[in-house]
Amino acid sequence: MTQPKLYSAAAMHYVLYAFNAASVFLLAIFMSITQTKINTSMSARLFLDSVSAVPWSANKIILFAVCAFLLLLSLSIIYRRCILTQSKYRYIVLALEICSCLIVMRSINMAYDGVILLVVADLISGYRGKNQRIILTAAMFSLYLIASYNLVDLQLKMIPFDVYISYYNQSVQGILKAACNILTSFNMILFVIYTMLLVQNQHQEKERIQSLNKQLNDANEKLRNYAIEAEHMAETRERNRLAREIHDTLGHALTSIIAGLDACLATIDAAPDFTKKQLKVISDTARHGINDVRRSVRRLRPDNLEKLPLKNALSQMIGDFASASGMHISLNYDCCPQNLRADEEEVIYRVIQESITNANRHGHAAHIEIIFSQTDGLLKIHIKDDGTGCENPIEGFGLRHMQERLSLLHGTLKYKSCGGFIIQADIPLSRGDIYNDKNNDSR
Template sequence: MRKTYFQSLTSLRVFMILLNLIIVMFYGTIALLTTKYIIQNHIARDFLDEVSYIPHHPMLVFLGSILMFAILSYIIYYRSEHEIVNKKMNIIYNGIEFIVCAMIIYLLYMGYNGIILLVFCDCIYHLKDDKYSKWLLTAMVFVYLFASYDVFSAFVPMTNMQQYMLVYDASIRSMLMIGKNILETCNLLLFIVFIIVYIAQQMQENENITKELSMIHQVNQELRNYAAITEKIGENNERKRLAREIHDTLGHALTGIAAGVDACIAMIDINPAATKKQLQVVSKVVREGIGDVRNSLNKLRPGALEAHGLKGAIEKMIEEFADVSDLEIYLNYQLEQVDFEKTKEDVLFRIIQESITNALRHGGADRIDIDIYQQDDILILKVQDNGVGCKDIQYGFGLKQMSERVAIINGTVMYDGDNGFLTVVKIPIQRGENYGKSIDC
């Protein structure tokens, strides 16, 4: 379809070039032959009395206009055969075409300005997608409207081409006027057809773009649905895995503890020594169960926390976000002497991760400042971005999860969307306690 479109425009341009060549030769020939006719019939004095200014040499008009048109045709042909990618060069070529076109019109005494339509068509053919083309085309429309003898002769002295036709008798003059009108009308019709084909193709391209955008929207919707389904499947699989972990660890331990306690209740009055041994066995089962539960929970922690600790994990996460986006993330970590329990580390890490994701996805931010410090017995985390913010904060899944995580460790969280988006988390900590070790049950 697009190939046929360009072939149609190319064919129309070729017809316009041939027709304009005929018109230029028509006007040049009138100037040349009429001058010869005036000389042969000794009516030069009468002719000069009728014209306001001395005309150019007829050979200059005839050969000059044809030479200028040959240059214009070559430029059009060269641009068709050699695709010019550089936009500035395209503008320069159009400027040259415009100058040559103006010279042809001037040589023909402003009697024919339809050649501007040819240059106009060549411009939109090559610059139809360029943002500067509208200015050049506007200038050409302006020139076309004012490039006439009546307007131009008020500023530049010149002969009227109509005076050449008035030399002949009525029958010849009528034939010349009819030929002139037919040629110029054909040129205008070719121009109109060219514009119709061009506009029709633009409308078709816009329709195709609309269809493609609709298809892209549909594909995106299907991908979102697929992602939602995948997330649900992942959640279900995670639930099943957690259920198996609880069944295999905590469930097994509690079952053994219950059986051991029941045995102790039955033996405590009969055989205290055996009861003591049984309680030792129960104690061992309890400790093993605690160890199994701790191991299961550790498997849920981010791998970066296990490998690098809280600060190292945050720095690694910041580096990963910086590698895949234009975000500038600045970390101010002032907890060098503080050691957390693993639950609090997990919460802080996940909140920072969610805040960065929200700033990138929803806020359109390019800078995030993260501050982590201790004030008295309160650990404070601030995450501030320079995104669009949100005056009416809606608690979606991410913000709800962050609030729930903080509530688990008896902390508070506050959101402010007036100037970018600010998340402030406050978590109580205890002095003098080593939180690097998990708390035993």
């Protein structure tokens, strides 16, 4: 909304320059033509007697005016760029611009002082703080003092512009004086318009900056609120992660230990040697559980996954649990995915671990069958036990955490009671490299 208006002051500045260029060139051409007429007329001697200096030639008047104004324009452009870049040379350029302004006025014998407003326009556009205010006031005062009292004329012998006008008759003199007044007045009007637009643009820019600051403050406030919320969410996620890890690791280990100890109580009198071996298995299971808890706290994967590939880690975990609990667990691979990510391997490991733990703890199952298969880009894990099952299964801590883990991989979890308990976990495969391995691993 404000961008076109911001350009309007700059456009008016160019209009101001164009008008002053036209005014200076017109006056230079007028003086050149008049000089030519005087030189070719019989009144040249009379004209020279009425002035205190030798007039310039017609060509010199035009050439000097054109070169002086182009110098003023160039210095004005350089000064504006120095203002934008905050160059330390901007005051030197300003002094040169003021000198070039005086040269332009000298080229037309101080007949027109409107070019002073060009320098003032540059000073106003580059106005920055108290120092610029002092420089602006001093420069304007000096320029108008020179223009008003013709102090330059005291040092440089110039032919007054009125002498050129007096060469013509009374009616033409009136027209020429009126034209000069019109040029001066119209230049002043353009300068006032430029000043108004510049002030308006600066006000709009200030409002725009205030609006941007308000938006920035609002955004910062939202970011602070978001950071607090994100911190709370991170804390919640970490608590949930620790709860899942402790439930999976300790729950699995303790269930295996309890089942093993129950078996030991039943065999301690009848088969003490077998009981000793069983206690050794239970001790190893406890150590694995402690290692898993430590790794969970450190956000590491299960101990088996740290040391072994997924397939071997699953076999190790299932074998340990079967030995401690006395359950028979079969692991069947119709296919086994390769090159899985670490998070995918961990989810598969934890789902199977939690499933066999629940089958022992809640279903009191004696046999569990685990089947891996692949269909339509999904890795399917089918887990079935022959336990007591549950007609109306309630989603407890273990099932909920299995679902949360699978959701992280955009997977799904289904379960039902049918002559035991059946769990179906589906995980989208991120890679198509499936290794067919017809293999049964029973414990």
